[in-house]
Amino acid sequence: MGSGRWSTDVYDAAARYRAATGTSAFAYSDGGATAVHPRLDPMGVRIRESQDSAEHPTSLAIAVLFDVTGSMHRVPRLIQRRLPNLLGLVLDQGYVAHPQILFGAIGDATCDRVPLQVGQFESDNRMDDDLGRIVLEGGGGGQMTESYELAMYFMARHTSIDCHEKRGRKGHLFFIGDEMPYPRVRAREVARVIGDELIDDIPMRTILAELSGKYHVYYVLPTGTHYSGDRRVLDRWRDLLGQRVIQLDDLDALCETLALTVGLEGDAIDLDDGIRHLRDQGSSAGASVTRALATIAADHVAVATSVAPADLATTGDQIERL
Numbered sequence: 001m002g003s004g005r006w007s008t009d010v011y012d013a014a015a016r017y018r019a020a021t022g023t024s025a026f027a028y029s030d031g032g033a034t035a036v037h038p039r040l041d042p043m044g045v046r047i048r049e050s051q052d053s054a055e056h057p058t059s060l061a062i063a064v065l066f067d068v069t070g071s072m073h074r075v076p077r078l079i080q081r082r083l084p085n086l087l088g089l090v091l092d093q094g095y096v097a098h099p100q101i102l103f104g105a106i107g108d109a110t111c112d113r114v115p116l117q118v119g120q121f122e123s124d125n126r127m128d129d130d131l132g133r134i135v136l137e138g139g140g141g142g143q144m145t146e147s148y149e150l151a152m153y154f155m156a157r158h159t160s161i162d163c164h165e166k167r168g169r170k171g172h173l174f175f176i177g178d179e180m181p182y183p184r185v186r187a188r189e190v191a192r193v194i195g196d197e198l199i200d201d202i203p204m205r206t207i208l209a210e211l212s213g214k215y216h217v218y219y220v221l222p223t224g225t226h227y228s229g230d231r232r233v234l235d236r237w238r239d240l241l242g243q244r245v246i247q248l249d250d251l252d253a254l255c256e257t258l259a260l261t262v263g264l265e266g267d268a269i270d271l272d273d274g275i276r277h278l279r280d281q282g283s284s285a286g287a288s289v290t291r292a293l294a295t296i297a298a299d300h301v302a303v304a305t306s307v308a309p310a311d312l313a314t315t316g317d318q319i320e321r322l
Helices: 006-023 070-081 083-092 125-131 148-157 162-167 185-191 204-212 231-244 251-265 272-278 288-296
Strands: 048-049 059-065 097-104 116-118 158-159 171-176 214-222 245-248
Touching: 006 048, 048 097, 059 070, 059 148, 059 158, 059 162, 059 251, 070 083, 070 097, 070 251, 083 097, 083 125, 083 251, 083 272, 097 125, 097 148, 097 171, 116 148, 125 148, 148 158, 148 171, 148 185, 158 162, 162 214, 171 251, 204 214, 214 231, 214 251, 231 245, 231 288, 245 288, 251 272, 251 288, 272 288
Parallel strands: 048 158, 059 097, 059 171, 171 214, 214 245
Antiparallel strands: 097 116
């Protein structure tokens, strides 16, 4: 997957059509769906691929998976509304030349009808189509845990990303939620949801280490959600991911935060560059993004290149410039 190019004009035309016809951007879920859409069903999927091509010779895999239980089920709607902000920053500002974006959703495999949904890596407006197929179940088990570890397993063992396999560059994987993972990947849940037969359960830290071998893994914890104020959630993810836990005090700044994280991690920008780009785009998210990314930004400085001055000789006497 991953052919074609994102077009804001196509996105805007689709939005106008939905407005004119009274159609929801999440028509599948809002129409009463209670089962995973066939195109997002992980059962029996061998691999989700982010591939290089003549059109996209240096693809970069970016995956965004969000908790859709409880108060978190509004996150996909927000991302869908602000997709142009995300792609505008990533593409127009040159953070990534050839991003391929996968969207997915996480529930609770112990009780939800749709515990895992995984789209394709896409370069064009089909990523918007995948968002629209997500079931916003809104359930959850009420015990401050969701099946993040099941999503980790799928992304670790059922994705193939050329950026890492061909060029040694990790992809980016964002989990967005307000609860903790279960301590183990349960073999019976993997069999029921994905179709793999495991001999034993897998400790969550083991599968996270495997996943971290090919993705930079982040956890975005927005404020104002059901468990976002519970210190146990933050402490658990800090223990697992360290500084790659992003506390976001304004959910409306989510897409901008994701875009600048990718730019920072790739050393395409520093935080000052990113905030200036937000201002140029007319975004008011700068203050929230600055607070959210201060720790990550401290470890990343954009690499600037320039042409050597004319007085630096290439032959003859050497000149040392300090």
